[in-house]
Every structure is written in C-alpha cells, then in structure tokens.
Amino acid sequence: MQEITTTHKPLIVAFCCNWCSYAGADLAGSSRLSYPAEVKIIRVPCSCRVNPIFVLKAFQRGADGVILCGCHPGDCHYSTGNYHTRRRMALMFSMLNYFGIEKERTRIEWVSAAEGAKFSQVMNDFAKTINELGENRRLEDLRCKK
Amino acid sequence: MQKIEELMYKRASEMLESGEVDRVIAWKKGETCYDVSPATFTKDNLEGFVYDAFCGANLSKYLVEESKKGGKILVFLKPCDTYSFNQLLSEHRIKRENVYVIGIECQGKIDANKLQKKGIDGILSVEEKGDKLTVKTLYGDKEIAFEEALSVKCETCKSKEFAVSDETIVLNEMRDNREKRFEAVERLEKMTEEERYAFWQAELSKCIRCNACRNVCPACTCTHCVFDNDKSGIAGKANADSFEEKLFHIIRSYHVAGRCTDCGECSRVCPQNIPLHLINRKYIKDMNEFYGEYQAGAAVTALNPIVDFTKEDVEAATVVGGKK
C-alpha cells in the first residue's frame, strides 16, 4: 500500500474558495511561485460549498489527495462559511480515517488572497506527502481506473 | 415483562374505549416467538397485542405518517425510542398534539439471529426465567443467559430515562450500559489504519444495498432520498464496486450525524449484521470530544453540533492529524 510507483502520476484535487485561496493561487502565479502540476484547482464560492460527497467523488474519480482551502477563520466573505467547513470537514476527515483511509490524504488549509507564498508552499508540501503515499488504493473505484 | 404487557394492554383498551385515542401503535405477535411486527390497533381489534423481549423495533418513525392521518394516537416507546421521537419533534416531522406517549419499561431486547449464532437453531419458543432464557427448539430444549442473547443495540444501552413521555409504565429498575457505549469505537480507533481498513472492507463487502438501515432509521425521513435521486450523481442501487458501499455508508451516516440518537435500529435490521451503529457512533463520539457532550433527542430545542459552530473550534489537522 505504501510503495511508491514510479509510473503513477498522482492527482490532487484542491477546492479553493473564490475569495481567498483562489486569489492566493493567482498571486502565487503572478509572483512566479510554482506549485505542482498535479494539483487541480476547483473554484468554489466558499469553502463551505464543499459537500462531503465532493470529497468522496474526487477520490472515486481518481484523486490521490484532496485539499480544501478557505479564508482564515473570521475572514469569511459570507462571515461564517468557513466555520461550518471546519466542523464538517473535521468530522468527515476523521470518519475517512476511521475507515482506514490514510489521514495524510485529506487536508484543510486557510490561505488568504495575500498569501501567494503560503499557497505555493502548502501545495508543494501536500504534493510531496501524496507522492510519498503513492496511489490511493483504499478509496478507489476500479471502474474509473484505466 | 408479562406484567408490563398486561398493564400496557389495560391502558390501551381503556384509552381506546374512552375515546381518548383512536389508534394504538404497538407490537403484534407473529407466527413464531421472534417475528413480532409493529402494528396499529383500533378499538375493536386488539388481537395479537404483545410486549416481550422480542419487541425491539423502534415505533417512533411510524408516527411521521400516522400523526398526519388525523385522530389521536397512543404510542408505546422504550427509553431509547423516546429520543428518536424527540428528535423527530424537533424536526417538525411529528404532530405532537396528535400523539400520546406512554414510556414503557425495557430490560433489553433479545435477538433471534444471535441465538442462532450461539448454536441454538430451530427455535420454537423462548421463555424468560430470571436472567436465563429457556429455548424450545426442534432439537430439544436449550438454556442461555439473557445477557448473551441481548440484541447488539441493547448491549450498550444508553439510557433508562425517558426523553419524553405523557405517562410511564415502569415496575423495575432498567438496564443502563452507557459506560460501555464507546468501547467498540475506541477499539477500532486504536487499530492501525491498515487494520481498520481491513475491518471495514470485510464488513462492508457483505452489504447487499437493501436499504433496510436507511429505511428503518428514524433520522432518515427525507421524502426523496439522495440515493434514489438520479440527479444527485450518487444514486445507486447496486453494490457494483467496493467504493459504492463506502460511499453509501459514509454519506448515510453523515447525513444523520448530529441527529442520530444511537437507537441502534440500523444494526438490528441489517440482514448481514454489519455493525452500522459503529459508524454513527464514531460521529457521536467525535462530536462529543470536539464540540462538547451532545445527545440528539435529549431536548427538542437543542442545536445539532453539525449546524452549529464556535470561533474556537478545533482544526481538522489537530484532531485527525494528517500533516507530516
């Protein structure tokens, strides 16, 4: 389970809040800070738009890691969205781990629009972790694998 | 239990006779000792009225439909069932004014499947004698301790208090095993990820997607379930892939998280005896630890932790780990 396959190209799904982390990614780009190509960003209006089903669906479709990025607690554009995210995802990630899914595969980070450097660093770090973990085998849907 | 049944029967017939209630929801005797079914009784027909150690079914969900039909209903609820009733009240699923609740004594229910697992097959009748059960079978009489035949949901019974009742029929001190409630969850938590994965993989591989756990659940009262909705993107009937089972059970339990009163019906009805309550109970345990003690259904006005928040909530990374 832990072996690193050289042929496997990991896929990371990053749900990014439109108001902060997505802008943070933009800033990272315009500041010429790189983040790994395996990170695929899905823009959401608020981190609390992310239904737990989205996380599972991402894994089903072949993601090896899922990361949620939202505004720092207290800074939500809709005032309380990310507080809800925090509760929901703490429970959700805990449950995934309870089912034996590696806890490193899921992560939640608060990244503001000004934190391009943090965005890049978070994504690099997460991609490194996922690369070390290798392919997601425990929450995969074989029908979606080639 | 015999005595309780008599008292229940008396109250039911009195109330029907006086016109205080129009219908009674209780349990009805079946063909063998264990095949008791929930049923509604009316004034002229109380035949088959029963209350014994096989009356495990939680009657509160039937009130969702029944209380809409008009007329007053008498319902008998065991302590654990009263929590479900309360939870349904707080979700405005039951018309309280149409229901008269009698809380009844429960000493734990027994499970015929469990008897079979203990090697007692061909069950013809079961008789309670103190803390022992005498089982008449096709292959002779057998004896087993009541405790050993106890239904999974009663092994860790959480309450002997009634969350709600208009009157109660209780003669003896009731069972309360709440200190054992999280033992099994803790055992799983102590395992490694690999072991937990193997455990759930084996358990969920048995799932036949019969939806009994969903349909019996008093917290599952959506008129159109997400798993039946073709537009939801996760509708599914088949156990086509091991992913489907995990998706179904994670989402099913998540949907009732914070509303699940831990009545244990899901595990009782599972034809494959998957310990589904361990999934729901993990959410309950997590919520208790992360956000403070909460018992769904204990109070009608309480705010479910999953729709609530505080500014000081713990971070997922702190409680789950995950950062290397």
Add this chain to the structure above:
Amino acid sequence: MIKIKVSLLDDLYKKIAETYPLYLPVEVAGEVNYGKYNSDSKVRLDVLKTVKSPKDAFFPQSENLVKFKVDGQKIEVIDVREEAKPFVVMGVRACDYKAFDVLDRVFLVDPLDTYYQTKREAGIVITAACGRPDETCFCTVFGIDPTDPKGDVTTWLVDGYLYWRANTAKGEELTKAVSSLAEETDGKAVDKQKEEVKKILKKLPNADIKPEVFDENMLDLFHDKKWQKLSEACLGCGTCTFVCPTCQCFDIKEFITNDGVNRFRCWDSCMYKDFTKTAGGQPRPTQMQRFRQRFMHKLVYYPKNNGGLYSCVGCGRCVKKCPQHLNIVKVIKAFGGDDNE
C-alpha cells in the same frame, strides 16, 4: 456413492479449484455467503442457509452488460461478455436448487437472456442435503425434498463424512477428478439421516401452510382488504427481495466512468419506491401496492404463467431476515392457508 472424510474436505476444494473456479458458502466477517474459494477461505458447508442465496452465481447482483468508450466524437461499443468457462457451485440446498428452475423459466424463455444462459450452462451444481432444518423452513409445502436434492452432484454431510453421488455426466466427470480422495460406500448412513430429517420436517411449524388459497379468484385476492393491514409495518427496504432465491427483477443502469459508460444491470426490488418508475411515474405509488405485488407475483401471477409452479421455494430467508418480520408465511396464513385454524 462415494464418501470423503471431512478432514479431507480442504483437499477436495483445492482439487476442484485446480480445474474450475469454485463458489461455495464462505464466512466473511461473521456471515456466510457464497464466495469464490481460495486457500484462505473459511468454508462453511455446515451452515444451513447463506444470507444471500446462490442465485448470484447465475444472476449476479450487479453485472456489466456492455461498455461504451468515448473518444472525441467516436463511440466504441465493447461487449464485456467473456467466454463461458465451466465453474462449480457447491453446497446448494434443495430449495435454492429448485429456485434455479424458477429463474430458468424467466430467463431461458423468449426473449432469451444470454448473460444468464451462458452462466447457467457453464455452471456445475453440487447440491447439499439438509441435515438440520430450521424452524423457518417450509420447502416441503412446495413439494421439495430437502434430504435428496438433485443437481449434477448431490452431497450429504453425515458423521464426519461427505457422501457424494453423481447425477449427471458433468457430475461423473467431477467425481473422477476427486476420486483419489474418496472411498466407496453403500450409503446406509445417508438413508438413516434422511429418515431422521424427515421426522423433523413433519414437526416444522410452517410445514402445513397452504399456498393453494392463492389459486382462487385473482381479482378478489387483488382487492382484498387484508393487504393494507399486512403491509402496514413494511419499511419498503429490499431485504426480502435480495435474500430471496427466486426474485428476478432487475434494473438497467449506467455508470459514467472517466472515459466512457458502463451499462450494467443490478437487482431491483419491487419494495422500492422507484421500482419500474417511468416518465409517467410510478405504477404502484403506495407501499401496500408494492407489497401486494411481491406476493401476488410469487403466488398468483407466476404460477398462472408457469403451469402452477409457485415462485416461492420455502427457503425461509425472508422469515428470518425481514426487519419487521412481515413474510410470505404470514401472508399465506392471513388468507386462510393455515391448517391449524
């Protein structure tokens, strides 16, 4: 007839599995269901009833029918059927074996179901006689003899031996393959067990129900007021239909993969709200109607189309497994099919 020591059963499974994929009752996480044999399998031939019936072997709960691969504007249709290779299903009880007959009359008539047909023809069935009937059993009501089921091979588990009798050419061939483990026997022990079991069969609480009450006027039965009462506790789950060896309804669904579409069929349950739902809606909007459909199908419609053969075989799984204990026995008795009354 030959017999094989119980201690040699593992060798027997291995021997069969060398040539054929072998499906038999195995225990996983405390429950016994049919599964493919491998050296780690915990085989439970002694268990009377698997939770799910062996109908999975010929009519799997979900089965891919065809795949579509999409590449730009091109759509490729891929037939996913593999060439049928012989396989063995072992430990099939008399009731479940009879259920194959019920399924055959649905899938092997026009329009022929080739998915079922290929599996059915490739399957070699080893039946197992019942040595210890359960209180839920009522197969004798449907004229089934649980002590001597048919199939390609019949087996009996008696006093530390597995007695083995080949019934067909396929069975003979299999017998040859395992003969090195076996010894000849006159089968007296089997006869003794048969007699003992027959005594028990007479004592079964449901042995005297009369499904013939459903031979009466179909419309009267259909409009009977009892259905409402009988179905009132029904949850609308699919347990009874999914553990049933004769339920044969399925739904055809599609799953969108990352590069195409899998069209598959999966068991459907007449107890479900969306059963046979069409653009026009649901033909049976209430649970009572759906509940009635199940029993009318088993006891009225199916026999009318199949020369009086009921599509219930009395395995008793629904009796044990229904969450609220509504079952076919209660239904038959409610309509007067009870000798004791």
